[in-house]
Amino acid sequence: MIQRFIAMIFKDVENENETKKVSVILRLNALIMCVYFLCLLGIFLAVGERTPLIMFLMCFSIYGLAFYTTYLNDTKLAVYFSVLFTAIWIFIFIRQFGWDCGIQHFIFVLIVLGFTISYRKLRWKISMSAAACVFRLVLYAYTRQNGSRYTLGNEVSVIYQIVNTIFVFAGITGILAVFTKDSMEMERKLVQYNERLHRLASLDPLTGLLNRRSMREFLEKNIRMYQSGHVESMALAIGDIDFFKKINDTYGHECGDLVLKQLSALFQEHIGSKGTISRWGGEEFLFAFHHMNGDEALMLLNELNRKLKKMEIPYGEHVVKVTMTFGLSEFDFVRGIDYSVNDVDKKLYQGKEAGRDRTIY
Numbered sequence: 001m002i003q004r005f006i007a008m009i010f011k012d013v014e015n016e017n018e019t020k021k022v023s024v025i026l027r028l029n030a031l032i033m034c035v036y037f038l039c040l041l042g043i044f045l046a047v048g049e050r051t052p053l054i055m056f057l058m059c060f061s062i063y064g065l066a067f068y069t070t071y072l073n074d075t076k077l078a079v080y081f082s083v084l085f086t087a088i089w090i091f092i093f094i095r096q097f098g099w100d101c102g103i104q105h106f107i108f109v110l111i112v113l114g115f116t117i118s119y120r121k122l123r124w125k126i127s128m129s130a131a132a133c134v135f136r137l138v139l140y141a142y143t144r145q146n147g148s149r150y151t152l153g154n155e156v157s158v159i160y161q162i163v164n165t166i167f168v169f170a171g172i173t174g175i176l177a178v179f180t181k182d183s184m185e186m187e188r189k190l191v192q193y194n195e196r197l198h199r200l201a202s203l204d205p206l207t208g209l210l211n212r213r214s215m216r217e218f219l220e221k222n223i224r225m226y227q228s229g230h231v232e233s234m235a236l237a238i239g240d241i242d243f244f245k246k247i248n249d250t251y252g253h254e255c256g257d258l259v260l261k262q263l264s265a266l267f268q269e270h271i272g273s274k275g276t277i278s279r280w281g282g283e284e285f286l287f288a289f290h291h292m293n294g295d296e297a298l299m300l301l302n303e304l305n306r307k308l309k310k311m312e313i314p315y316g317e318h319v320v321k322v323t324m325t326f327g328l329s330e331f332d333f334v335r336g337i338d339y340s341v342n343d344v345d346k347k348l349y350q351g352k353e354a355g356r357d358r359t360i361y
Helices: 002-009 020-046 053-069 075-097 103-116 122-145 154-202 212-227 244-251 253-274 294-310 337-353
Strands: 234-241 275-281 284-290 313-315 318-320 324-330
Touching: 002 020, 020 053, 020 075, 020 103, 020 154, 053 075, 075 103, 075 122, 103 122, 103 154, 212 275, 212 284, 212 337, 234 244, 234 253, 234 294, 234 337, 244 253, 244 318, 253 275, 253 284, 253 294, 253 313, 253 318, 284 294, 294 324, 324 337
Parallel strands: none
Antiparallel strands: 234 284, 234 324, 275 284, 313 318
């Protein structure tokens, strides 16, 4: 029963141009006010004060109607109805019971409503808050010039003040709880969405390796870390699949894509946290070996080459075997990225001219 009631409060609107958050805030505010007027009804009955009971029942009924309007898929109507009626009953009750009962504090609920259920510019919200301030001052001036129409006993007046205070805080807390929960949820989703976009923008969609732009950013970061003394050495290598065009021509581009994916998986498995790998372009891969000199990186590449030669890639009825040629050197932090990449690229072509399937260091 309780779960169904909660589900009813948080029910989404059917109109795609309306927002759920505003409707939920209005529903919660209407429910709090319905409970408020029921409490007043019970208190005044208990102490034998029967004159204002009709007003309480009317207000309870109208807030029930305000709750209903949130399901009509017309948020503007629901907003205007709730805000206007709240301002009207505050004015009427101030006239009836006077300033000391604390009814005027519900104006703060109006201000919070204005800031949380409106998507208008901040200037409009500040103007609305200023209007609420003027409304409060006018009410105060009115009570200074005119006495209340209904005199409450001292005990009832104190109880009424306490109830008003409790429900003002309940209204503000409830509205802000829904508003901040929704805002935090939206912010969390936005952060996750931005992170996902960043990951997608950073990775090569076929291999899952870093793309060329992200690899440059990684190398630039390492240059800054070198300048600050946090990185001492790094080796760079570029690898190219031998006769990759022949694979595409013989078996088709689908087979070529499979080769690229299988090799990328092998690179990540073999190198792991020892290096960063990117698809530099086509069938070329760029490797950055963390905290390694050229000799250490050469040993790692030789091990990788041995695994490559043993690797068999099944494709339909065929088994594809590949070799790679690598160019390797130590990264030059002083001369920068372009110089270092050009250096390993020259060594790569030296390896190709020498017969492929080798590492030039």
